[in-house]
Amino acid sequence: MERLISLSVSEMRNGLLQKDFSAVELTQAHLQRIRKTNEEFNSFISICEDAALAQAAAAETVLAAEQGASPALTGIPVAIKDLLLTKGIETTCASKILTGFIPPYDCTAVAKLKEAGAVIIGKTNLDEFAMGSSNEYSAYGPVRNPWNKSCVPGGSSGGSAVAVCLGQSPLSLGTDTGGSIRQPASLTGVCGMKPTYGRVSRYGAVAYASSLDQIGGFARSIEDLALLIRTISGKDPNDSTSMEVDVPDYLAEVRTASKTQLQGLRIGVPKEYFIPGMQEEVEKSCLASLDVFRHLGAEIVEISLPHTEYALAAYYIITPAEASSNLARYDGVRYGFRSQDHDSLAEMFERTRAQGFGAEVKRRIMIGSYVLSAGYYDAYYLKAQQVRTLIINDFKQAFANHCDVILTPVSPTTAFKIGEKADSPLTMYLADIFTVPINLAGLPGLSLPCGLDSAGLPVGIQLVGPPFAEPRLFIAAAAFAREVAFDSRKMALS
Amino acid sequence: MEKYEAVIGLEVHAQLLTDSKIFATSSTAAGKEPNTLTDPVTLGLPGCLPVLNKRAVDFAIKLGLATNCEIQRVSVFARKHYFYPDLPKGYQISQYDKPLCTRGGIDIRVGGQKKHIGITRIHLEEDAGKNIHSDAAAVSLVDLNRAGVPLVEIVSEPDMRTAQEAGAYMRQLRQILRYLGICDGNMEEGSLRCDANVSVRPAGEAKLGTKVEIKNLNSFRFVEKALDYEISRQTALLDQAKEIVQETRLWDDQKGATRSMRSKEYAEDYRYFPDPDLLPLVVGHDWVEKTREGLPELPHQVFLRFKQMYGLDDYYAELLTEEKITAHYYDQAVAIHHSPASIANWITTELFGRLNKEGLDMSRCPVSPENLAALVTLIDEDVISGKIAKTVFDEMFQTGASPKAIVEARKLKQISDPAVIIELIDEIIKNNPKQVEEYRQGKTKMLGFFVGQVMKETEGKANPALVNSLLEERLKGPVAKYSPCCE
Structure with a gap:
């Protein structure tokens, strides 16, 4: 066995x-x-x-x-x-x-x-x-x-x-x-x-x-x-x-x-990915792996992906926004869990979702609903999409000019x-x-x-x-x- | 000049006649058992993805071109969020800030006047299902057969000023949709729906009044009645210096009034954003031009052609072009026998009358255009009289037979031989001396009596014009032996 x-x-x-x-x-x-x-x-x-x-x-x-x-x-x-x-x-x-x-x-x-x-x-x-x-x-x-x-x-x-x-x-x-x-x-x-x-x-x-x-x-x-x-x-x-x-x-x-x-083979190593606060041994292992690649004939080049620091913020706006929409279908009407504890349609929706989802999912649905709501869309969702474009361009530049x-x-x-x-x-x-x-x-x-x-x-x-x-x-x-x-x-x- | 002016804009939803749904494979057929026309996408099951139906886009482009819109090279589907049991995904896929068609318009005719009504935009979206509320069992049921049926939403500019104009605009839109063959235009069954926005302002005022939206307008009559009601309601409020509340109202036809449904304070935030499951819709120049080439002749074009080619007046041209199938019927009949006025008259009076009486529409008309043309030919060639023609038409309608066959079988051919008619007239004069005397003393109305006698003898087959002239001649003086040469 x-x-x-x-x-x-x-x-x-x-x-x-x-x-x-x-x-x-x-x-x-x-x-x-x-x-x-x-x-x-x-x-x-x-x-x-x-x-x-x-x-x-x-x-x-x-x-x-x-x-x-x-x-x-x-x-x-x-x-x-x-x-x-x-x-x-x-x-x-x-x-x-x-x-x-x-x-x-x-x-x-x-x-x-x-x-x-x-x-x-x-x-x-x-x-x-x-x-x-x-x-x-x-x-x-x-x-x-x-x-x-x-x-x-x-x-x-x-x-x-x-x-x-x-x-x-x-x-x-x-x-x-x-x-x-x-x-x-x-x-x-x-x-x-x-x-x-x-x-x-x-x-x-x-x-x-x-x-x-x-x-x-x-x-x-x-x-x-x-x-x-x-x-x-x-x-x-x-x-x-x-x-x-x-x-x-x-x-x-x-x-x-x-x-x-x-x-x-040109291997690009973005300097923005070695940040303060990361575990020292992780950094060391990564650098050691570069030696392995050098030994295999690859060329190691330092590159820059300048918009990296905004990625996490953009990600935690875009993903909750899409999640709040994608998870709207779990309303207890057609499949899965339905709360029995309700006196109206609105209560059925609310309690099904309140009781059916865990805390992290609810947190992201709330963030997502907020960033998509009227008056906030431009400041959050649209801005995050613009950041996303910058990040895409960072990678395009790197692959076009510096590394494989x-x-x-x-x-x-x-x-x-x-x-x-x-x-x-x-x-x-x-x-x-x-x-x-x-x-x-x-x-x-x-x-x-x-x-x-x-x-x-x-x-x-x-x-x-x-x-x-x-x-x-x-x-x-x-x-x-x-x-x-x-x-x-x-x-x-x- | 009126004291107030109403400003009306319409939002019209039309169901497109595609075989399958806009983003899914199940059928769009109507009247099936609840929830039988569904599939994972229509049910909004987890993991499902929409795939755009190209035919729905074709149809929307057709409509855009027929209403003089610009077709956008890139348009975007967006999600519109709200919770309701008949909305399986918790959002409706629609188009929001980048619709497929923009900046168009159509001409309407009201009271002989032409008026241009602008169209702001036309976009594609999916229909919702239906909730059915049962009083008996205290439950609500959901039928998702209609969910995902493709819709176009046509948003007009606030260019209409009267209920009549709004009605004319709706009819014109319906006519275009039906000519294009992309919507059946049935308001009662909900395949064509209308919401109206209406406000009233003092005449001459540039600023718009407070807008009220009216829903539940499921017939042309309701559109006009509800708008008339709402305009007078708002006018009365203005006259009393009372506030008009921005709200949504429902038309209640039983009461003949609109009533408040919800006010603006409860307006929902739909949290629109571009649907990441669908790529932007790209409609290239070739697609547009190919669609343009394939467009049928449009109602206003046929209307003009009928006036120019056939010399019809507005009244007949409008009646004959209301439905594409009628216009086509008319074209076919006139092509066989060029008697446009007479054929127009036969279609709009006899044929429409009979269809109406039998509850049929043109698509199930038992009289072919060939046969109608043949009937008018027989009249024009004096083979039968107009009166006999009606009898023949009756039988044509019932049996679908050709008029020639009917005339021959029933020996209905008109008697146009003067010798035969004079012989009859002379006999009648001889047998009715009293009536002849009255006529000769100036009671010319008696002519009708003699005509009736001739028709009775010939079972209506005598040529009426010939009967009239011969009767007048024979009744003038003492009866002389008819001789063709003593002219």
């Missing part, structure tokens, strides 16, 4: 094709791991035992019939953030307000995984409606970090990060609006990618802030991540903001990349203690300071582990590219990972 869950996806694929083990055995092994560890780590909200075993059995038939020609993920378990709709499986967004909501359709990314043969093993925990950076704001309780159980795993896709780290699933999907994939990947020592805005359809991803939300995923290796992201990418007629851009075979690009691939890839820390600190920041929203918001500008600009960002701090907690670096430069990020990250050989697995636990 331990052996199966610690394999890479390509090793699992080979094992399945060579009949070393069956798809059902592979799924069983992961289900067993979830059963054994979930009480402690709380990474899953729903475990799809029966459905997963049925999918695994179907996968065996496909593997027997098509063998090497079967879809690349046939029989491979994948965990899904419980913000992505899964047909017939309760989708909660870790909120009381969606209690009992069973979607009648699959999120496009989930449908693509199923077409590729993947086995949906369960739905992972998150901060309610993806609003949070620690996975503490969940109606289903906090998720714990496998590297230190008293620490947070990051958020909002904390459950998906932990699932991969713990070997509960080799792959998982998350969403990233301001760092919700990259930050938990960094805090749990796994690889995570937020693709370019428009790369992956948002259809069926419960909206938080529509102009920044993007589905991505987690894996324990860059190769596995490349395969996962490629599987879910592409234009979707159901999402007008998804883009008609070819999807290269990321995995093939990583595999065929030559050893000298990074020769001459940008390297930054992912998070100013390694994993913090559960409860440490939960009562201080502003401190919590700082956890996203290096990731939100990437969402504001719609760029692809990849988070990968580069080492441990003195407390034994993982540190991550973020690679950022121009729109649709995912292959470049995968190739650079894979070269780095081969050199550093960081082991993302936390198998010894439990």
